[in-house]
Amino acid sequence: MEKDITTELYVLENYLDGMLDRVQHNSLTLKRLQSFEMRLLGLDTLAEIIEYILSETKTLFALDIVSLCLQDAKDEIADYLTSDHYPYETREGLLLTKDDSVFKRVFDFNQRPLLGIYKAEIYSAFFPTESLSPSSVILAPLIRQGRYLGSLNLGSYRSDRFIRNMATDFIEHLASVMSVCLENTLIIETIRRTSLIDPLTGVNNRRFLEQRIEEELARCMRTRLPLSCLFLDIDFFKRINDNFGHQAGDHVLALIAASIKKQLRNNDVLSRFGGEEFVVLLAESDEKNAGEIAERIRSNIAALAVEINGQAMPVTISIGTSTFDPCQASTSPVLAKANALIQSADAALYEAKREGRNRVKNSGVVLDNLLKQA
Numbered sequence: 458m459e460k461d462i463t464t465e466l467y468v469l470e471n472y473l474d475g476m477l478d479r480v481q482h483n484s485l486t487l488k489r490l491q492s493f494e495m496r497l498l499g500l501d502t503l504a505e506i507i508e509y510i511l512s513e514t515k516t517l518f519a520l521d522i523v524s525l526c527l528q529d530a531k532d533e534i535a536d537y538l539t540s541d542h543y544p545y546e547t548r549e550g551l552l553l554t555k556d557d558s559v560f561k562r563v564f565d566f567n568q569r570p571l572l573g574i575y576k577a578e579i580y581s582a583f584f585p586t587e588s589l590s591p592s593s594v595i596l597a598p599l600i601r602q603g604r605y606l607g608s609l610n611l612g613s614y615r616s617d618r619f620i621r622n623m624a625t626d627f628i629e630h631l632a633s634v635m636s637v638c639l640e641n642t643l644i645i646e647t648i649r650r651t652s653l654i655d656p657l658t659g660v661n662n663r664r665f666l667e668q669r670i671e672e673e674l675a676r677c678m679r680t681r682l683p684l685s686c687l688f689l690d691i692d693f694f695k696r697i698n699d700n701f702g703h704q705a706g707d708h709v710l711a712l713i714a715a716s717i718k719k720q721l722r723n724n725d726v727l728s729r730f731g732g733e734e735f736v737v738l739l740a741e742s743d744e745k746n747a748g749e750i751a752e753r754i755r756s757n758i759a760a761l762a763v764e765i766n767g768q769a770m771p772v773t774i775s776i777g778t779s780t781f782d783p784c785q786a787s788t789s790p791v792l793a794k795a796n797a798l799i800q801s802a803d804a805a806l807y808e809a810k811r812e813g814r815n816r817v818k819n820s821g822v823v824l825d826n827l828l829k830q831a
């Protein structure tokens with residue numbers, strides 16, 4: 458009898474010890490989760506949030522693999538990340554997908570995480586870049602207002618790490634915080650960008666250029682690679698309006714903007730500066746490169762077969778270029794550098810117009826203390 462009680466007490470003690478361990482472990486996880494979430498909530502840009510999720514979730518849960526799938530039907534996420542110079546195409550673990558059928562199929566409209574042994578036929582789409590497949594996984598849907606934003610996918614090389622019927626409270630909580638952060642940031646980015654876009658041509662407006670030129674100059678000082686600027690102006694645009702009407706003029710403006718954009722790289726900055734003027738910033742481009750791109754833009758526009766009401770309408774453009782070389786930079790403030798770069802390109806454009814239009818003129822490397830000298 459006494460022996461039975463001792464054994465029972467021993468079992469109970471062990472059980473309580475186990476419970477205590479679990480409580481301590483959970484409380485530690487909760488603390489780590491809270492600090493993870495506080496940092497996540499403090500991030501500003503989409504690129505920062507994505508990078509943080511991919512790198513820090515791995516540490517938080519001591520995982521082997523983390524991937525993040527995001528639904529990007531209209532390529533908005535890709536555009537936002539490109540303009541922030543975030544290498545989303547090569548970032549391991551990040552997947553942008555155009556349609557949400559992959560989420561609907563896997564989660565089957567169930568808002569709960571899915572977990573268990575890794576089955577390639579179901580899960581490989583969520584871990585495509587991994588050379589070694591996980592043995593067990595947990596996939597948490599990221600949902601806001603009934604819409605799939607994507608999924609957070611965690612993998613372990615241990616088959617007993619994620620087993621069916623395991624509690625998923627922590628991961629569910631984390632997925633809902635991530636969903637709110639991602640949704641808010643996407644909304645803010647969209648508002649920010651739409652207020653910086655010219656509605657007629659769909660390219661950035663002057664306000665955007667004024668913000669970006671300072672960022673591009675700062676990057677150029679860091680990388681020690683030159684930054685070039687093109688100032689473009691449609692020739693005799695008033696005549697187009699006068700002869701064909703304002704609507705035809707608008708149509709030509711949109712065509713020209715699209716044609717310029719086609720000649721640029723994703724991370725070049727194109728903006729409508731005003732009226733029939735555009736400004737382009739070419740990162741990592743020297744004088745020669747800028748001249749070549751400007752010439753390509755000019756000749757493509759001259760070759761456009763623009764027609765209004767069946768009538769051919771020749772359109773040409775004049776371009777002035779300028780280049781900022783960080784190795785020749787003075788200590789002038791970034792705003793002075795920005796103004797000098799744009800003013801030099803504008804002065805070269807004036808020369809191009811004066812010499813007969815439909816041409817490119819190069820003002821060379823800008824001295825960023827130009828304004829002080831003037």
Ligand SMILES: Nc1nc2c(ncn2[C@@H]2O[C@H](COP(=O)(O)OP(=O)(O)OP(=O)(O)O)[C@@H](O)[C@H]2O)c(=O)[nH]1
Nearest residue numbers: 690691692693694695696698703704706707732733
């Ligand atoms: N259709 C249309 N016209 C615009 C818009 N913004 C400015 N313009 C017109 O663009 C014309 C610009 O004319 P000017 O500055 O005289 O220059 P230009 O005729 O292009 O001549 P050069 O630049 O010297 O070759 C004006 O007639 C403006 O009314 C716009 O959004 N839509």
